[in-house]
Amino acid sequence: MIAILREDARDTPVHGEYEVVVLGGGPAGIAAAAAAARTGRSTILLERYGFLGGAGTAAGLSNFCGLHANVRGEHRQVVRGIACEIQDRLQSLSGLSEPHLIFGNRIQAQAYDISAYKIAADELLAAAGVKTLFHALGAGVAMESERRIAALLFESKSGRRAVRGGLFVDASGDGDLAAWAGVPYEVGDGKGNMLYPSTMFRINGVDPEKAGRAWESIATRMDDAERTGRRFPRKGIIVRPQKNPIEWRANVTQVRNPDGTAVSGVDLEQMSYGEVEGRRQCKEVFEFIRASAPGFERSYIVEIAPQLGIRETRRIAGEYALSEADILGCADFSDTIGVQGWPVEQHAEGRVDWRWQEAGSRGYNQLPYRMIVPTRVDNLLVAGRCASMTHDGQSSARVSGPCFVMGQAAGIAADLALAAGCATRMVDVATLQRRLAADGVNVSGD
Numbered sequence: 100m101i102a103i104l105r106e107d108a109r110d111t112p113v114h115g116e117y118e119v120v121v122l123g124g125g126p127a128g129i130a131a132a133a134a135a136a137r138t139g140r141s142t143i144l145l146e147r148y149g150f151l152g153g154a155g156t157a158a159g160l161s162n163f164c165g166l167h168a169n170v171r172g173e174h175r176q177v178v179r180g181i182a183c184e185i186q187d188r189l190q191s192l193s194g195l196s197e198p199h200l201i202f203g204n205r206i207q208a209q210a211y212d213i214s215a216y217k218i219a220a221d222e223l224l225a226a227a228g229v230k231t232l233f234h235a236l237g238a239g240v241a242m243e244s245e246r247r248i249a250a251l252l253f254e255s256k257s258g259r260r261a262v263r264g265g266l267f268v269d270a271s272g273d274g275d276l277a278a279w280a281g282v283p284y285e286v287g288d289g290k291g292n293m294l295y296p297s298t299m300f301r302i303n304g305v306d307p308e309k310a311g312r313a314w315e316s317i318a319t320r321m322d323d324a325e326r327t328g329r330r331f332p333r334k335g336i337i338v339r340p341q342k343n344p345i346e347w348r349a350n351v352t353q354v355r356n357p358d359g360t361a362v363s364g365v366d367l368e369q370m371s372y373g374e375v376e377g378r379r380q381c382k383e384v385f386e387f388i389r390a391s392a393p394g395f396e397r398s399y400i401v402e403i404a405p406q407l408g409i410r411e412t413r414r415i416a417g418e419y420a421l422s423e424a425d426i427l428g429c430a431d432f433s434d435t436i437g438v439q440g441w442p443v444e445q446h447a448e449g450r451v452d453w454r455w456q457e458a459g460s461r462g463y464n465q466l467p468y469r470m471i472v473p474t475r476v477d478n479l480l481v482a483g484r485c486a487s488m489t490h491d492g493q494s495s496a497r498v499s500g501p502c503f504v505m506g507q508a509a510g511i512a513a514d515l516a517l518a519a520g521c522a523t524r525m526v527d528v529a530t531l532q533r534r535l536a537a538d539g540v541n542v543s544g545d
């Protein structure tokens with residue numbers, strides 16, 4: 100039992116009042132805020148760090164998944180809308196690689212430069228008219244009734260503040276805002292087992308000629324070393340070149356608590372332990388790569404990601420929970436808000452399990468509006484990796500592509516709910532779909 104200290108009641112300055120308040124600046128929050136602001140709604144996005152991009156920058160991913168699908172053997176981009184605008188901006192900053200194939204020719208992903216992503220996202224939100232508030236850590240809510248949020252409370256170097264709002268979008272990845280507002284949620288597989296997190300790092304100073312297709316041989320070298328007694332954090336590692344091939348990204352760690360469970364992204368003590376353990380693993384695996392892979396002899400770690408990369412924490416209870424069967428069966432929904440093509444990628448203890456849409460299938464599923472509509476609270480939408488999905492469904496639809504889709508739909512739905520004065524679950528879906536299509540979203544995938 101943790102000891103309790105009672106604080107005095109206090110008056111909290113109101114930093115501002117906005118029609119739409121978005122918590123979190125990852126792909127879901129970026130898309131939600133941009134889409135809402137473009138409808139003419141006064142919109143604020145609060146982010147705890149000093150830059151946008153979410154895990155894509157803060158956890159060092161430098162790679163988009165889920166934008167593309169393997170459509171009956173043909174690879175194409177199926178996520179459109181704001182995701183494309185980010186890609187265009189990255190392209191103009193020379194920060195976007197061509198899509199690359201993984202697992203032979205099963206699916207495409209697309210690498211980007213992390214600094215370019217931060218700038219592209221800044222510029223996109225500024226052009227849309229979003230007020231972005233950095234270094235603002237969401238800390239709670241003030242409710243006006245059991246079903247309505249009045250204000251988001253946050254902590255900052257200027258002290259504790261409040262932002263009043265009409266409609267709130269939780270894009271925190273962890274479902275923070277929804278949890279504070281009393282929305283029920285689940286963590287992991289219901290027995291507390293979450294997807295394992297990883298600390299990402301980037302390697303610079305690689306000789307690309309000598310390294311060749313080292314992304315194919317590094318895993319084999321690690322397997323060989325394990326046969327002679329060496330131990331690595333996990334199988335299923337990814338080490339791949341960035342646009343400038345002297346730089347490679349490394350997704351090779353897996354951060355477990357001493358008892359073997361996944362470090363929880365919503366547990367302060369575990370996160371503190373996990374940051375140190377993640378960096379220790381980066382050092383250990385990098386030393387092996389440098390010593391064994393051709394072309395890496397003069398390489399060095401140019402950056403360990405600012406934070407441990409968290410794949411899963413809370414997933415809220417919404418009007419519908421997207422499942423693994425929906426992903427693998429390429430499901431259609433009458434309330435579709437867009438599509439995504441990533442398979443199920445489950446980070447289990449010591450390994451990564453992949454489950455794929457059937458070969459020769461359409462290769463993508465639709466995402467229903469109901470998965471971003473929480474139960475219990477009327478003026479809230481929850482977009483991104485904390486949306487309403489089963490543990491297995493989230494193992495797919497948590498990646499960047501579907502998070503952009505959910506975010507953009509949340510932004511437009513916020514406008515519709517405010518205009519109609521209705522609860523988010525009562526938004527007219529046909530109008531939402533028409534508005535999304537008009538804004539370039541691939542709503543049905545056809």
Ligand SMILES: Cc1cc2nc3c(=O)[nH]c(=O)nc-3n(C[C@H](O)[C@H](O)[C@H](O)COP(=O)(O)OP(=O)(O)OC[C@H]3O[C@@H](n4cnc5c(N)ncnc54)[C@H](O)[C@@H]3O)c2cc1C
Nearest residue numbers: 123125126127147153154164237272408409483484497499
């Ligand atoms: C190690 C790792 C590797 C991955 N690899 C890939 C990959 O290659 N490609 C891919 O597409 N996806 C990958 N993913 C998954 C993907 O990046 C994330 O699931 C995706 O970014 C989720 O988007 P989001 O907008 O829901 O949340 P996030 O990207 O997590 O963004 C949430 C944002 O909210 C902010 N925030 C959270 N709480 C608060 C608060 N209380 N107050 C203020 N701000 C807050 C955070 O700082 C963050 O900026 C990976 C994930 C991990 C962890």
